[in-house]
Amino acid sequence: MELHFLGTGAGMPSKERNTSAIAMKLLEERGTIWLFDCGEATQHQILHTTIKPRKIEKIFITHLHGDHVFGLPGLLSSRSFLGGEDTLTVYGPKGLQSWVEATLALTGTHLTYPIAYVEVTEGIVFEDEQFIVHAKLLAHVIPCFGYRIEQKPLLGELLxxxxxxxxxxxxxxxxxxxxxxxxxxxxxxxxxxxxVTAPAKDGFVVTILGDTKYCDNAIRLAERADIVVHEATFDAETTHLAASYGHATNIEAATVAQKANAKNLILNHISARFLAHDITKLLQQARVVFPATYIASDGAQFELKGKELL
Structure with missing residues (x-):
């Protein structure tokens, strides 16, 4: 499993960071890709990768703010031009389906594949023989969900x-x-x-949180996760602003990971107020609370091999 960060900025694109989108590459596990959020120009970011849109099997939207969804209609359209034929399942809050369908209809967009929509509520939103995905409401200014992706136990090696x-x-x-x-x-x-087989091995757990201020549900979703992806729109010096805007600081994100006994934390959704020379400070502040912290940049890839983050 590999996480490929296509957009790691907050609110609007900047020269350094595009808006929110994360590709979870499950090529070894199921030959597909899952996308989490689809901010403006996500498909343009994909052009600079090896990701094939027709391989995208599922798209999970955390909430309906534009920096998380404005790239969705364009990507859906381009997927048709790029050989997409298999059903694409789109998960998201109430209102997502009507917005997408209205946009496609008004623009006369024809798709070569069916879309299955799942209106997300708290609980299990997907399960098959390989994976189970849980969703919980976070604490943002509009309904916003975090997702916990659990790989089911892997069969033991044949002796x-x-x-x-x-x-x-x-x-x-x-x-x-x-x-x-x-x-x-x-x-x-x-x-x-x-x-004649070794004991089953635990699968991985990845928690991908949307926009949120510090909250208990973030900790619950992140419990003992191998990777937690948490926003860090603010820092220790701007804590007084974070909660009022429905966002978190780097320190609060690190506290979530620490309290959840997670293994690794990746910070994203970084405000444009933080310039390149500020990133080291953001990272150092968070690592005081949770040492296994990393900050994602656009194009960054994190691979989970077994239980090791590479």
Whole structure:
């Protein structure tokens, strides 16, 4: 799994940072990409990457402020021109579907693929055999959701030598054991998968939070997560402004990660008031509270290998 930050700015684009968009690359896990938010010019940012829009399977919108959604109609349109045929599922707050459909209709935009809309409420918004996604309301000036993406436990490694020693022939039966199925040999002997596979491994947990001031739901979503992505629109010197605008400081984001016992914190949604020379200070302040803190820039990629952040 890899997080590719396409836009890390707050409010409006700047020369250094585009508006909000994060691609979660699940190419090894399911051959697709999930997108979280789609600010203005997200598709232009994608042009500078290896991301193929037709590979985008799901788009999760945190809230309906323009810096998180103004790029969505354009991306949906371009996905048709770029070979998109598979269903795209779009998750977001009430009102998202009507806005997108009205925009596409008024502009005469024809799509070559169907869109499935899911109106997000608190709870489980998606689940299959691989993943489960939880959503909770955060504390912003309009309804805004944070998402917790949990990969379900991975099947344990097949203990090949042990299986062969028990008389399992090479071939399809080994595959069944690896998939957790018990088998019967020609002799009538039953070989149990649990006897010839290592214990299941925990999958990863990634929490991606939308705009929010410091709140308990952010901590709940981030509990023991391998990666927490949290906004840091303000800093320690502007704490008095953060809550009134429905935003958080770098210190508050670090506190969320610390209280949640998370493993890594990535700060984004950085205000244009912070220039390049301010970023080091932002990072240093946060690391006093939570040492495993990083700040994303546009184009930054963070890969999770096993449980290690690269």
């Amino acid at each position: 090949m030598e042990k299986a062969l020693a028990l008389g399992v022939p090479k071939g399809p039966l080994l595959g069944k054991l690896k998939q957790g199925q018990d088998i019967v040999l020609e002799t009538g002997e039953i070989i149990y998968s649990t006897d």
